[in-house]
Amino acid sequence: MTVMLEIKNLHTTVGGREILNGVNLTIRAGEVHAIMGPNGSGKSTLSYVLAGRDGYTPTQGSVTFQGRDLLALDPAERAAAGIFLGFQYPVEIPGISTMNFLRTALNAVRKARGEAELSAADFLKLVREKAKTLDMDPEMLKRSVNVGFSGGEKKRNEMLQMAMLQPRLAILDETDSGLDIDALKVVSHGINALRGPERSLLMITHYQRLLDYVVPDVVHVLAKGRIVKTGGKELALELEREGYAPYVGEAA
């Protein structure tokens, strides 16, 4: 399998404090990885570094994405290259309908990829189809982006965006937080629908419950800014049983 993402010795300082402290990680095409770890271990920071957020510039190390130097790209270029970040707390954009937002994003990405913009009719057809698989009411698409959405609706909206943008690597930050069991099933279904030999997933989560529905190939433990253990899906179960205490101690 070809390598999708390769992170080597990644260090990142945020607000004067070193958060990532030598992360090494290789994800191959078609693989699903999960990163688990206690609060403050650097999980969200890693997702921001990969997506290129301002203020999250690495101090050391390299990130290669499909053979390209990912760190040389701005956030929009990374999105066009196929990086998608599912946010833990999706933001509200008042006055812009979800539909309009999706279309703007999709066309921006298509344009950057050298593809033609979708016609209004083709876009509508596509978005309705994808919304249906996520059990989303089409009326919701007329509402402003995430404004007044419940926690579950926001996460479904993230999944809808992912389904529309068809990324190569989706980084899902705490996608399971704030979901009841039914919503979790729907969202998991959305994630699984995206799995394929050409795509990779990096799931960031506290709990293993999402991993019952989206079964990972590899599980990593991130503690104090480094990956301290890597294993198969059974590692998630072990963490669930025994907690992170051994790793926090070990890294200290």
Next chain:
Amino acid sequence: MTAANPHETLEQIAGDYKYGFVTDIESELAPKGLNEDIIRFISDKKGEPAWLLDWRLKAYRHWLKMTEPTWAKVSYPDIDFQDIHYYAAPKRGKDGPKSLDEVDPELLATYEKLGIPLKERGILAGVAVDAVFDSVSVATTFKDKLKEAGVIFSSISEAVKEHPELVKKYLGSVVPYSDNFYATLNSAVFTDGTFVYVPKGVRCPMELSTYFRINEAKTGQFERTLIIAEEGSYVSYLEGCTAPMRDENQLHAAVVELVALDDAEIKYSTVQNWYPGDKQGRGGIYNFVTKRGACRGKRSKISWTQVETGSAITWKYPSCILQGDNSVGEFYSVAVTNNFQQADTGTKMIHIGRNTRSTIVSKGISAGRGQNTYRGLVRMLSGAEGARNHTQCDSLLIGDACGAHTVPYIEVKNPTAQVEHEATTSKISDDQLFYCRQRGLSAEEAVALIVNGFCKDVMLHLPMEFAVEAQKLLGVSLEGSVG
């Protein structure tokens, strides 16, 4: 690494004014300065009747006794009123062009550059265009179709000749010659503008549109617009502006008067994109405008919608005098100040009649070192039984060197009147920007999207063809506001 020098990045993305070019056409200029002879010269050039010259002179003599207002939250160097040409006309034969074919091709090319090909666009959009180039109207389209409906749509100089009784009756009836410093100056020296008359019961068959453009260096432009909607009539008027780049400040002091009689409705929309000055705050238009509408008739309605992105300084308060019982006034405004732009803008809603209603929605956006002030007056007079006003006033800040100010004045003299005022101030958050950029939008596109969302309540009041243009304009105006 993306760690480029932030100033470099800012330079790269800061857009230059897209419409900064100067058309090379010989102008007929009045000598610089202002005195009674200049006013006589203007009046003579336009072949005006004695009553109008007298009115101009009366205004001029009054203006001499007035002082420039200083209450607005704007600052600029003193204007030397003797250092301005008060008349400039594109040179042409004795008679004005009878059709577009007779119009100077250079003029037409200028409009092409602005994206306003009179022929194609006019026909396609079904918009009649009375294009004002400097001070003299050069082309008017769709006149015949309007004539059929009985609508008069012409330059004001033409109206003075062909419909003197209407002009005499209404000119200065909403904004009197003695109204304020700039309106009085305009009354003395106005060179041209637009006249619209919609007869009783007529719904104007198309949107009327005028594109203004200041072209001659050091030419103050003094437009005068007069729109009269007779009983039960309706008209929608669009005004849009761009100006060529110039290093010197240019004064623009227009006056717009609207009169709506019983059951009439006037919708007046503006997209103002005059040269705002450069990134250091040099140059740019001074836009000191008096716009006022009189809802004289019962159940009449006047609606102002404005998108103000240009000018170095904007001083503008489109207002409604709600005289007729049950009349309605509306003001929807987006004002953008970027770099060193200053805007002091808002409205006045004067409730005189019973059950009069007014709505004010103001969206101010400040970026760079821009200063944006909403200044609005809601006055309920003693006869305004059951009158109501609702004001929503929102400010959006981009960056931390700009300012937003809200100055509402509320005067209520009738105990049954209701006035509501809501105001918010917010900032574009890093979270919002990052979210949009992660979805593939550039920083500029992200700002444009968020700002358009913020302005939605105003934009939806613009006619469709204008709304699209205005959305793009918001993006262009804020280029370079995030680094």
